[in-house]
Amino acid sequence: MKIHNRLNQIRVGYKSTTKQKIFSIVSAMMIGVILGLAAKLVDTPGINPIFDDIGGRLGIWVFVATLLSVFSYSPKLAAVKIFVFFGSMLTVNYAYTVVFLHFFPMREIVFWGMCAVVSPVCAYTMWYARGNGLFSYIVSALPITVLLSEGFELRHAYLPIHTHYYLIPLLMGIYLIIILVLLFIIPKNKIQLVVVLPIALILSLIMIYFNVLGRIFGGMNGVL
Numbered sequence: 001m002k003i004h005n006r007l008n009q010i011r012v013g014y015k016s017t018t019k020q021k022i023f024s025i026v027s028a029m030m031i032g033v034i035l036g037l038a039a040k041l042v043d044t045p046g047i048n049p050i051f052d053d054i055g056g057r058l059g060i061w062v063f064v065a066t067l068l069s070v071f072s073y074s075p076k077l078a079a080v081k082i083f084v085f086f087g088s089m090l091t092v093n094y095a096y097t098v099v100f101l102h103f104f105p106m107r108e109i110v111f112w113g114m115c116a117v118v119s120p121v122c123a124y125t126m127w128y129a130r131g132n133g134l135f136s137y138i139v140s141a142l143p144i145t146v147l148l149s150e151g152f153e154l155r156h157a158y159l160p161i162h163t164h165y166y167l168i169p170l171l172m173g174i175y176l177i178i179i180l181v182l183l184f185i186i187p188k189n190k191i192q193l194v195v196v197l198p199i200a201l202i203l204s205l206i207m208i209y210f211n212v213l214g215r216i217f218g219g220m221n222g223v224l
Contacts, residue, residue: 011131013074032088082123141200148204151175
């Protein structure tokens with residue numbers, strides 16, 4: 001109860017009807033299905049590589065999951081929505097791979113399946129980003145930290161085996177746009193915005209220095 005009361009001091013959930021909850025969950029599932037299928041369809045010859053490069057990295061998924069989480073009615077609903085989102089996205093993505101491409105990437109399925117299992121905890125925590133106090137500031141900075149870290153590593157995105165060097169500035173520009181979107185949408189006021197940005201910058205420098213994304217997602221993410 002003490003923990004629950006403290007969390008309520010940070011942010012209190014909105015009252016929602018069963019119909020609203022079901023609609024919210026189904027919407028998250030449909031978004032997962034559409035994005036999962038789109039990510040696989042753009043991974044084909046003849047498609048502009050910019051789409052594959054976006055879908056094959058963490059950035060777009062962190063961005064969408066963050067928005068779905070923070071704008072949920074409650075932290076519990078955020079956790080359910082994100083689990084459904086990633087579950088539907090991965091199911092469609094790998095079902096397409098197995099059925100149409102006749103390939104069964106066991107290692108990738110297990111790894112991203114484990115990430116999907118952990119995602120509700122992340123979503124539950126992320127919901128408090130639009131709350132009050134230092135905890136909400138730190139939580140708000142986390143997705144921006146990931147985007148800054150991955151965006152910085154894009155300078156090595158096509159070395160040494162790829163040739164689409166011209167896409168690197170464009171990709172960095174896209175990352176900058178989604179970072180700005182999160183910075184202006186998640187914080188509730190200017191004070192939070194001013195605090196969140198330096199926290200994200202410091203955390204991203206730490207992540208880059210210790211190659212955190214590379215250690216966790218090495219071999220599983222297009223940028224690493």
